Amino acid sequence: MSLVDALAAEHAAVYAYGVLGARLTGADRREATATEATHRARRDALLLRLAETGATPPPAAPAYTLPFPVPDARAALRLAVLVEERTAAAWRAAVPRTTATDRTAAVTSLTDCAVRAARWRRRISATAPATVPFPGS
Amino acid sequence: VTSPALTRRRALGLLGGAVAAAGVASGCTTGSETPEPDPVLDALVAVWTGEWQLIRRYDATLARHPSLAARLTSVREDHAAHARAIGSLITARQSPGATPSAVAVAGKGAVPATAAAALAGLATAETKAAAAATSACMLAAGDTAALLASVAACEASHVVVLR
Numbered sequence: 001m002s003l004v005d006a007l008a009a010e011h012a013a014v015y016a017y018g019v020l021g022a023r024l025t026g027a028d029r030r031e032a033t034a035t036e037a038t039h040r041a042r043r044d045a046l047l048l049r050l051a052e053t054g055a056t057p058p059p060a061a062p063a064y065t066l067p068f069p070v071p072d073a074r075a076a077l078r079l080a081v082l083v084e085e086r087t088a089a090a091w092r093a094a095v096p097r098t099t100a101t102d103r104t105a106a107v108t109s110l111t112d113c114a115v116r117a118a119r120w121r122r123r124i125s126a127t128a129p130a131t132v133p134f135p136g137s
Numbered sequence: 138v139t140s141p142a143l144t145r146r147r148a149l150g151l152l153g154g155a156v157a158a159a160g161v162a163s164g165c166t167t168g169s170e171t172p173e174p175d176p177v178l179d180a181l182v183a184v185w186t187g188e189w190q191l192i193r194r195y196d197a198t199l200a201r202h203p204s205l206a207a208r209l210t211s212v213r214e215d216h217a218a219h220a221r222a223i224g225s226l227i228t229a230r231q232s233p234g235a236t237p238s239a240v241a242v243a244g245k246g247a248v249p250a251t252a253a254a255a256l257a258g259l260a261t262a263e264t265k266a267a268a269a270a271t272s273a274c275m276l277a278a279g280d281t282a283a284l285l286a287s288v289a290a291c292e293a294s295h296v297v298v299l300r
Contacts, residue, residue, distance in 0.1 A: 088290065092283055092287060096278060096279045103274070103275060103282075104275070107274055107275075107286045107289060107290070110289075110290045111289060111293045111294075113290070114290035114294040115293055115294045118297040119297050122297065127207065129211035130211075130297060130298050131212065131291060131297070133214070133287075134284070134287040134291065135290040135291055136283075137283070137287055
């Protein structure tokens with residue numbers, strides 16, 4: 001079930017933003033906090049939707065293994081980009097397997113991940129490309 | 138910065154692959170047979186045409202405002218990647234033996250005199266393109282739907298760069 005995979009990705013995103021937000025300050029910190037809330041809302045909407053369909057949603061893991069250590073703000077920004085890329089991939093995978101409002105939610109979620117990834121990349125580097133041609137692929 | 142002339146040649150070169158598809162999409166017939174209506178193919182051709190309109194618009198903007206090259210070049214390349222990928226899907230989907238017909242990629246129009254106005258216009262165009270790709274995605278299935286979703290997401294993310 002692709003929405004189950006999206007839920008797992010949103011669980012992981014909520015966890016990661018909790019970790020990375022603590023390494024950020026100022027506007028970056030505020031954006032991380034707001035983004036964590038967005039992923040939490042998406043996760044909760046998915047839990048409701050999966051309950052409607054009778055699927056058994058996977059529970060959140062108590063902790064996730066981070067892909068690299070996050071000792072400072074720079075690593076935190078890199079992790080934010082990675083989290084959005086991975087969450088984008090889960091939503092993209094859901095697109096062909098969904099229809100109607102579920103498809104709309106998948107495309108919207110993929111789009112939101114791509115926009116946030118671009119914002120975080122811009123904060124890491126003002127000169128490197130902030131976008132990728134095929135988010136989630 | 139790519140010159141408009143080079144862009145046109147590249148556009149026409151790439152057009153070769155998808156021209157026949159446009160013939161199908163606009164209802165051209167092969168002899169006595171009428172092709173099956175294919176709304177997904179029509180939508181792909183519309184998105185593909187929109188990609189080329191955007192590419193030409195970025196080229197015109199870069200020619201008028203070379204100082205924007207650092208911001209706009211990679212965005213233009215994203216659209217070129219979209220056009221290639223969607224062109225391949227169109228070629229794969231078209232009926233064999235369909236009669237080719239010309240594709241008109243609309244003129245680029247005037248580029249605003251200030252860089253700020255040019256960026257604002259591009260941001261509006263990206264938002265519209267993302268909406269069109271999302272609508273096409275809702276019609277499509279499988280890998281085509283996933284690709285169109287990625288195209289829509291990419292175009293929405295371009296607004297971050299243009300702001």
